[in-house]
Amino acid sequence: MTASRMGLLGRKVGMTRIFLEDGTVVPVTVIKAGPCPVVRTKLASGKDRYNAVVVAFEPVRPKVVRRPELSYFQQHQLPPHRYLREFRTQDAPEATAGDVLKVTMFGANEIVDVTGKRKGRGFQGVMKRHGFHGLPGSHGTKLKDRHPGSIGACAYPARVFPGKRMAGRMGADVVTTRGLRVVGVKEEENLLLIRGAVPGPSGGLVIVRKR
Amino acid sequence: MNQEIITQLDNATKRHDLPVFHPGDRVRVSVTIREAGKERTQMFEGDVIRIRGSNAGRTFTVRKISNGVGVERTFPVESPNVTALEVIRENKVRRAKLYFLRDLRGKAARLKERDRRSH
Known part of the structure; x- marks a missing residue:
């Protein structure tokens, strides 16, 4: 852990894009923080x-x-x-009770980590959930081209090992996207512009941390 | 409420120098090209066959026939590389996306001029 991992709570507002002078498009997530x-x-x-x-x-x-x-x-x-x-x-923290943390604690081009609860995906199969390849689409495969295949051996051990990756509920878990760059800080509106995508739906709670 | 914040942000940097144009219009677009450390302006002239997106993400596609080959370029409206745009001719079209032009060539691919819109 680095020295100080101070951060801000915020709400993901949504995404848009910013044009640089040379025409480069920068995709940004807008976060209303603090x-x-x-x-x-x-x-x-x-x-x-x-x-x-x-x-x-x-x-x-x-x-x-x-x-x-x-x-x-x-x-x-x-x-x-x-x-x-x-x-x-x-x-020992520098901040004391009564201080108010604002977006100004971040500067342009600073690298941050953003934590959020990603969108729930419901009950998903093994291909989407764990990136399995599935079974061949032809050569005799019938009605099971998205199946996991074998989940273990036979008489020994006669059970499936704990932690075996299978189909099930996916998403709605806490995810941290690391190494995102702060593109802009708008103090009056309490907005942070961060390059790239951030976990969770628009309107979701996110935590922006210094590194 | 969230979308309003985004719209406000985009409006803050929105450009107002381009004239209003519509699908079907013949336009001449001035595009900045950077190559070998030099900067120059190139013209791209053709019919607008599509305008899509909103706010900062708005783009339009221009189609022209170059040496017998159909060429399409899509430009972001807000891109600083699009330095100017001129509506040369307004055409009468009955839909927003003119993809049918891709299947037509020569005389069949012409559009009928319409009376100028007042704006």
Whole structure:
């Protein structure tokens, strides 16, 4: 882990493109990130035993958050927010409670990692889910050209090994896309423009991390 | 709401220097070509057979017959390499995508001129 892995919570807005002066097209994902107030910090030297910053994102009506969380926000004198997340840091965090993290923590051309929950794909076969090649399309194959083939041996071991890749639910898991480049930062609108695609649907929660 | 943000972003950089044009129009497009460290402008003249996309992703396709061979080029409307566009002639067409022109040649591939739109 690198020194500081601070980041921002945001919502994926969607994608568009940007033209450079020479006509090169840059595909960008727009993320509405922050502002994220720092709720409190955790210190390795304190009773938390590790360094981290707790941040909140997206203010909501008090009714939306759970009672214990509501009082947690009241304790820290913040309006209720929908999300509370931690960012672990190597050393004691520089941010303190009351600070507000904004998109300005990122600069143009900075390399970041973006985490999101990717779109659910439902129950999928082994070819789409695990990239199996399937069976031949001809030479006697009948009605099973997308099947996995053999899933194990016979009398010994007389079972299928745990973890055998088979058909099943695909997607809707947390994915991090690493090494994306920040193309633009728009402070007033709290927008980040990041080159390339980012996991999840438009409107989904994403975490943008420094590297 | 999300799409509105994207539209706003795109509108901020949108160009307003190109005239309004439609499928079927004969246009002359000035394209910047960069090669061997030099920059020059090339003309591409033909009929617009397709306009697709929205906002920054909007593109149009121009078809012409060059030395007896059909040539099509697709340009992003917002590309800075498209330096100018001139509508030479407006034609009467009854659909938005003129793919049928690809199957026609010579006299059959002509379009009828229409009265100029007022805009």
